Each structure stands twice: as structure tokens, then as C-alpha cells.
Amino acid sequence: MGNSYRVTKYKGGGSAGGLSSPESEWTSYLDVGAKVGLEEYLIIEGQYVGFVRDVCKLSHVDRLEVQELEVFVEETNYKDGQKIVLPDALNVVREVLREQIWCKLVSEKVEFHFGYDYYMYVICPFELPELLKGVPTELNVEDFESPYI
Numbered sequence: 001m002g003n004s005y006r007v008t009k010y011k012g013g014g015s016a017g018g019l020s021s022p023e024s025e026w027t028s029y030l031d032v033g034a035k036v037g038l039e040e041y042l043i044i045e046g047q048y049v050g051f052v053r054d055v056c057k058l059s060h061v062d063r064l065e066v067q068e069l070e071v072f073v074e075e076t077n078y079k080d081g082q083k084i085v086l087p088d089a090l091n092v093v094r095e096v097l098r099e100q101i102w103c104k105l106v107s108e109k110v111e112f113h114f115g116y117d118y119y120m121y122v123i124c125p126f127e128l129p130e131l132l133k134g135v136p137t138e139l140n141v142e143d144f145e146s147p148y149i
Contacts (some may be wrong), residue, residue: 002125006144007051009044009118027117029098045097047139048120049090052105052112054135055122056086064089064105064112091099105146113148121146 010025026035056062062085069080076112077094078084078101095101096114111120121144122128129141 003043003123003128004143004145004149005122005124005128005141006146007048007120007122008140008142009047044118045094047137048097048118049093050076051094051120051137051139052131053086053090054090054137055110055112055128056107057126058131058135059109059124059126061107061109062086064092064107066092067104068102069098069105070102072102076101078103111146113146115147122145123149 024035024088026032026041029041032038032041056064056106063083064086066078066080066082066084069076069078076095078088079094080103084092092101092105093112096103097118102114103115109124111121111123113123117119122141123146124131132141
């Protein structure tokens with residue numbers, strides 16, 4: 001599909017030069033109440049959800065397919081191979097970030113993969129930083145091959 005990017009909430013560099021989380025940083029939804037308050041968590045979660053929404057809108061994608069679904073709660077509204085409209089896909093992003101499910105969200109134009117510690121990967125045929133100029137986001141975007149390809 002072309003270009004692969006890693007999207008993170010992290011600002012600092014790690015020993016390998018890429019963005020990484022300091023030990024004191026929250027890296028899981030399970031940290032809500034211990035390392036991060038719910039209000040701050042929801043702000044960051046909203047940035048990830050908004051990022052997916054904006055990339056889909058800019059690339060004219062209104063449906064994504066749930067692929068490789070793994071479910072960590074008793075039930076979910078989604079099934080592997082299910083094609084869902086963008087508003088439902090944004091709910092999937094929330095469920096992935098809250099560690100209720102894991103999956104890839106895929107279309108012909110763009111893919112979203114989710115890693116541990118709030119790393120998200122975007123695979124697309126276009127230059128993502130160029131596409132996102134003028135789109136407000138506090139998330140960091142860097143060239144990085146998705147480990148989930």
C-alpha cells in the first residue's frame with residue numbers, strides 16, 4: 001500500500017531515536033485512576049479517534065473492515081470481516097484503546113493498526129504528513145513500518 005507511519009502521544013525520544021514513553025508515563029487504559037485521570041485520558045483518546053476520523057475523511061474513506069479481531073471482554077458488537085461505517089469504526093478505535101478488543105481497521109486506501117502503549121500505525125499510499133497539514137493534532141507522526149503488516 002505504500003507508506004507506513006507510527007502515531008503516538010509521546011513527545012520524547014528513546015535510546016533508539018524514536019518517540020517513546022518515559023517510565024512515569026501512562027501507557028494503558030488500566031492506568032486511569034492511578035497514573036492518569038479520566039478527564040486527561042479522554043482528551044488523549046479523543047485525539048486518536050479524531051486522527052482516524054480526519055485521515056479517513058481526507059482520504060475519502062467512509063467504511064473500514066474489521067480484521068484479525070481479538071475480543072477481551074464478554075462480548076462486542078463487532079465481528080471479524082465486518083465492514084462498518086466511519087462512526088462505528090471510531091467506536092472500534094475507542095474499544096481498542098480501552099483494551100476491550102484488538103483488530104486492524106482496513107480499507108483499500110488506508111489501514112490502521114494498533115500496538116501496545118498507545119502506538120498506532122497508519123498505512124496509506126500517500127504522504128501522511130502532507131495530507132495532514134492544517135489538521136490540528138497534538139499526536140506525533142513519524143515514518144515507521146507497522147509491525148502488524
